[in-house]
Amino acid sequence: MAGDAAFAPAAAAHRPLRNISEVRHFFRTNDVPVYFFGATPFNLLGLDRWVRNFTYVTYYDAWDGAHPRVFTPRYKPYIEFESGEEINNWLLENAEVRALMSARLAPGQRPKVAMVFFDEETERICEELGYDLILPSAQLRNHLDSKLVTTRLGEEVGVPSVPNTLATVKDWDGLCAAAEAAGLGTDLVVQTAYGDSGKTTFFIATESDWRKHRKEIVGNEVKVMKRINNRPVAVEAVLTQCGTVVGPFMSELTGHAKLTPYRGGWCGNEMYPEVLTGDVRARATAMVRRLGDRLGAEGYRGFFEVDVLVDIDTDEAYLGELNPRISGASSITNVTSGAYADVPLFIFHLLEYLDVDFDLDVDEINERWQELAAVDLWSQMIIKEVSPAVERILTAAPTGQYYLDPSGTLVFRRAALDWHQLQDEHEAFFLRIYGPGDYRWKGADLGVLVTKGRLQTEQGAGPSKLTIRAKHLIDSIRAQYTGVALMPAPVAPPTDVVKGSAPAAVADVAGSAPDAAGSTG
Known part of the structure; x- marks a missing residue:
């Protein structure tokens, strides 16, 4: 640990950063407190090795107080959180957290705050407390989070989705008619505008399938897709003033019954040289960069994740969905050979939001990172x-x-x-x-x-x-x-701590808060 960024001396004034060496030095001598808020530190765990004054503020503490950069409030009254936004807002307002952040500030400093999920209330709290929320606005993220919006933006810049139609359907006949008009066949995948880990992606081939999911579909505009034989691939990127830096491609673990009860639900990632190779990798990288440029036109900047679907039968690459946030794949992105040879991908997000001038050759960085990804696993x-x-x-x-x-x-x-x-x-x-x-x-x-x-x-x-x-x-x-x-067993609300939604308390089971015994694009 002695060589880690947490123990480096404070930064001095600097000229514009023009290469990775200068970027590394800047963050190893950073004197502005940067905080990552979440139920767990999972998404950015280890980033403190590169960034001095980086701290995780979490609801759960997997180390029981032993991690020097993880802070968890000691007093946590029983609360039934409904979302990741709620837990982050609770942490921001917590007296112990506010005392920690105040004690570390130099005169005139404003702490920088990042997290996976937040909302307008988060923005209001940060404004009142004098914190800089170093993320795109909640309004913009909510707009771009829609699978329907993503599909339309991608089509504008030549980033196609799996053959689809966007439609509002009222019944089984209406779904069949919309699919037939678009030439999608009868084996369909239907997605609502907003979802979480595959929970609002429905596989429909028969009227029986339709009856099972119709309550979530009827009356809403949905994306109706042809079902293809595909490999889901995840890639993270950062849109900076110098262009879009694209991280390594990763395959996804989805729907494995030993890991998740949700069919199609995300449950992990793999990074290995053959995830994408040759022409497919080049096309997918170009797609992500074009999409990044289009997001910039919407006012977006910083970190985002893209799911790419590769048709196994044709080798076509399609846009799956956009997650305009830090994602569950970030944990792997930040330990790649590219991260150790240069810097973790999230560093480029910090560059975009901290008070620092930089002028980097993004084309050269992307080319080098593609070469480095060929040996990582x-x-x-x-x-x-x-x-x-x-x-x-x-x-x-x-x-x-x-x-x-x-x-x-x-x-x-x-x-x-x-x-x-x-x-x-x-x-x-x-x-x-x-x-x-x-x-x-x-x-x-x-x-x-x-x-x-x-x-x-x-x-x-x-x-x-x-x-x-x-x-x-x-x-x-x-x-x-x-x-x-527990008898009788209460019905627990859906939860996904890792990806950022709340560790919702089991209703009326415990009379006190969950222990700080555990640890989320």
Whole structure:
């Protein structure tokens, strides 16, 4: 840790930054407090290695106070949070958090605040408290978050979506008619404008499928797509005044029953050299840069994530959706070879929002990062509770570094601050989210496991499957969780701590706040 940015001397005045070396020096000597707020520090964990004065303010503390850059309020009364915005707003107004931030300010300084999800109330709180929210406006992000808006903007600049039509349908016959008019066939994917981890993506091929999902579709303008045999690929990028910097491409883990109860739900990422190669990679990169330029025309700047769908049968690359925010893939983006050779991708976002002049050759950076991505290999899995029972957790897997011993058993090796020290496939890092004293229910995020090596295997034209090693890792982590069932079991609201939505409390089960025992584009 002695060489990390947290312990570097304060910055001096500087001229415009013109290369990566100067950018690295600027952030290693940064004297402006920068905070990442969230239920967990997952999305940007490890960024404090590059950025001096970077702190995580979180509702859950996976290290029980041992991480020097993670701050969690000690007093947390019982609250039923409904969203990630609510939990971040609560943290911003918390007296302990405000005292921490005030104590670190030099005269005339304004702390910089970043987070995954926020709203107009977040902006109001930051304005009142004198904090700079270093993100595009909530109004703009909400506008761009719509899958319908994204589809239209992409089409304007030659970034096509899977063959589709945007329509408002009232019944099964109306859906069939809209699909027939657009030449989409009868095997369809229907998406509402806003969604979360696949929960509002519906696969409809029969009238029976329609009846199952019609309440979410009827009366709303939706995106009706032809169902294709595709590989979902995620890529993050940052729109700066010098152009769009594109990060590495990652495959997605989606819908694996051992990880998530949601069909089509996101549950992790893999980064490996063959995610996209050759012409497909070049076309996808150009698509992301064109989309970034179009977002700039809307007034957007900074970090965003794009889902690219690659048709396995034709090698066509399509725009899947846009997430105008830090995403769940950021954790992998920030440990790439490009990050260590240059800087993590999020650094370019900070450059755009801090008071610093820079003039960087974005074309050269993108070209070099594509070469560096050809040798990197990382994976992560978001482990959700998949059983319908609601339990109070008695024991949980601790946060830290694990290894597979000679017998193949997953063994806890030591406490660790992040996953940056992992060396090979025999090691893994687990970030606990819910721990002893908390509650687990169907869909709750138990934790995140990060490792080197791949966790999926392709099955020809069929869907990817988890590797034997991946399933062994999942089972080994789950085996460390024990709990006491609650009777009668209350119905818990949907939750996705990792991606930023609230760790919603289980209604009327506990008379006190969840423990600060756990850890989210």
